[in-house]
Amino acid sequence: MNVALLSRWHVHANDYVREVLEHEQLTIGAVWDEEVDRGKAWADELGVPFEKDLGVILSNPDIDAVVVSTPTNLHKEIILAAAEKKKHIFTEKVLAFTNEDCEEIYNVVEKHGVELMVSLPRLTEKEFYYAEKALKENWLGTLTMVRCRLAHNGAVVPEGGTQGWLPDRFFNKEQAGGGSLIDLGAHPIYLTNRLAGTPNTVFSRLQQGANSEVDESAAVIVEYESGVLGVLETSFLSHGSPFQLELYGTEGTLLCVDGEIRMKSIHHGHGKWFVLDEKVPSVPKPLEQWVAKIKSGIEPTITKTDVINLTKINDAAALSNFEGCRVTLSS
Template identity: 65%
Template sequence: MIHVALLSRWHVHADDYAREIRENEHLSVQVVWDEDMERGRKWAEELGVPFEPDLQSVLANPSIDAIVVNTPTNLHKEIILAAANNKKHIFTEKVLAFSVKDCEEIFDTVEAQGVKLMVSLPRLTREYYLYAKKVVDKGWLGQLTMIRCRLAHNGAVPSKGETQGWLPAQFFDKEQCGGGSLIDLGAHPIYLTNRLAGPVQALHARLQQTKKLGVDDSAVVLVEYESGALGVIETSFLSNGSPFQLELYGTEGTLLIEDERIRLKSSQLGDGEWIHPEEIDSSLPMPLEQWAAFIKDGTVPTITKEDVIHLTLINEAAALSDQESRRIEIKEIVKDRENTRVKDSSILG
């Protein structure tokens, strides 16, 4: 049995992970820590486990094998590095960190300590993504020329008689979150399009503060891929009834996914008429289940280090693009990172 400590109920998915752990025969919640002690004590009582107010005591406890991180994102690096150095396996809510440099430092430490790290990128396990990947890999679209992905909800729209939407107030705290709709909800379109369209060459982003909440509540990123394809990533906290949409266009076909409804038109299939696939591959195990298998028997997860780093890379470039109101080439971010590494190595002598 893998003994798990839950670190913070700050994130809206914390309860989901607690439930998934309880449903997994290989995992067991042993203790709760929270930077908000009142919230943590309440959660521990609900789960029927002890609350520990001292984080270091949790990390140093030899009976704890692994941690699940649901803290504010600005605490991720500090907590994950400390956990890795205490030989704890780590599952964390996205994003891993605010910069590629910090992500790489985390991975270096995790690998040096021999612990297993998983970041929750759940839509890479879903059947519609797997079908889209199959369509691209088989060449049914010909050359991919355009990709669009939209994920939005109404979390910042107050209900009648309310002063704020259903998203908790901390999701609009830039210091804790690092941003708003793009870094949070937009993460899913980013990592999906990264996988399907390949390396990004440049982008231009607009992070809109329609409601003046302190962070972006709607965002659009125009992406240029090394392949020559274009992409559009859309997200919002201000959209009521907006379906999930994933669209791929190519020289020989079109794939349209809306929520979980899929249709494909290809000059290579079905006389070029619309196809509505009835049988597609089942979803893969969810990230937390993959993490448990990774710890237990070394089963390599389908979510990779590259997925995690490239997610932060696009976020970092998009934030810079919005800040400076210009097109950003990805090599600018990579060059800055390499210069920092050279500087750091010079300081270390």
């Protein structure tokens, strides 16, 4: 399957290139970028043609699919154009800024019979496996709270420097649609959504830097129809902050911190803390799931509901922060 790379805007674009090159069923056929110089340099690195006209790439019968790493505000336009030309689509999160835009994208994708995958990689990792297993096996009793934190120091300016390691474009509100929450906070959002169920209400605080257009730290509380509370945290200003996924229930607690998973449950380990270290099943990465669906019809574990609920929480959190109030999703 011949793939066109659409933009090197997102920092994960290089990761997707690596995954494409490592996949025996994929090849890179062309590069397009909204910034011509950046696109040409990328194409030269990869030894493939650069095309400045997106329409030419999408009309090329030799291109089967696209990998979208554009600015987020271009997702809808580019994904719709690709779907209408019957190109399969793999895209960086988030899919779009609003629920209505997500629904429109899915309608067009389904109409033209192409496969769309949004990269939500932490649904394929061991922390999620253990969390889901703990709930299925009832190790924790009734789940009451999920806390998830993912943060880094990408906006911290080192001594003598002028900016952190995160590119300036990640602080462009028009292109990115937000800051730490819409990008890094996506992972706590979709993980907690999957574990806690259907989200109901959202209250948030998005902390904007003095010289920034976007939030650099964020905290969100989500109430789910199940009665579970989700506490979601993210930041671009945290040095050494571990990835944390914590589940609290009436009969146990599961703590995942930087790859170590510990549990304390009345059902196991004589009620004492112990480490869960059994070998976990290998779950294909999002790009692999995308190819498997196209080639073999294997249904992905990452779903349309995951993608839409991610956007719902982001949209509601932005509104909650702006209005200073709790937002009910049904309204």
